[in-house]
Amino acid sequence: EAQVTQNPRYLITVTGKKLTVTCSQNMNHEYMSWYRQDPGLGLRQIYYSMNVEVTDKGDVPEGYKVSRKEKRNFPLILESPSPNQTSLYFCASSLDRRAYEQYFGPGTRLTVT
């Protein structure tokens, strides 16, 4: 089944404790992206990647890191999480480098206390 998977689905952590949210797609997609979703703000892009070893900042990259060492994986790293990073996170992928027809994962609910 073609899909985007994220792990974990739910995470509660404390300020400053490094964490990684994994994202994997099995569709051989070129483009991958991370978004955060907050009430009243819609989906905002954190980082994106158009190919292996090619990543770029989105609209809200502060406090986040990403890497794209393999085509299928695009982990999101929070080196020192803060409460303002409490949010619902989505990974997405697209066959097209222009970000057309993006497939979204199921989401990761992160709470930082």
Place this chain on the structure above:
Amino acid sequence: GENVEQHPSTLSVQEGDSAVIKCTYSDSASNYFPWYKQELGKGPQLIIDIRSNVGEKKDQRIAVTLNKTAKHFSLHITETQPEDSAVYFCAASISYGGATNKLIFGTGTLLAVQP
């Protein structure tokens, strides 16, 4: 910066009625406009999209219209059903250096279809 405005933020209709959600965008170079449906507890799912070389596209009960001159596009759902209840997001493509590589999303519309 570039932005996409979406209205209304909430919409309640009776089953069988039509629903219309409208979006405006700011980047005149935008050329791709998708609509996503997000059900409770799930990720957004693409339901229809339109490219700037067409003015309207239909898929069964769903249609999208695009007015590039006015920089706005709309989602139309006819004969609404309770399973259409969800949050709907519009988006517009953004180009940097002539290459489109990201989407800007609207803030979402919560559609409630009353049986």
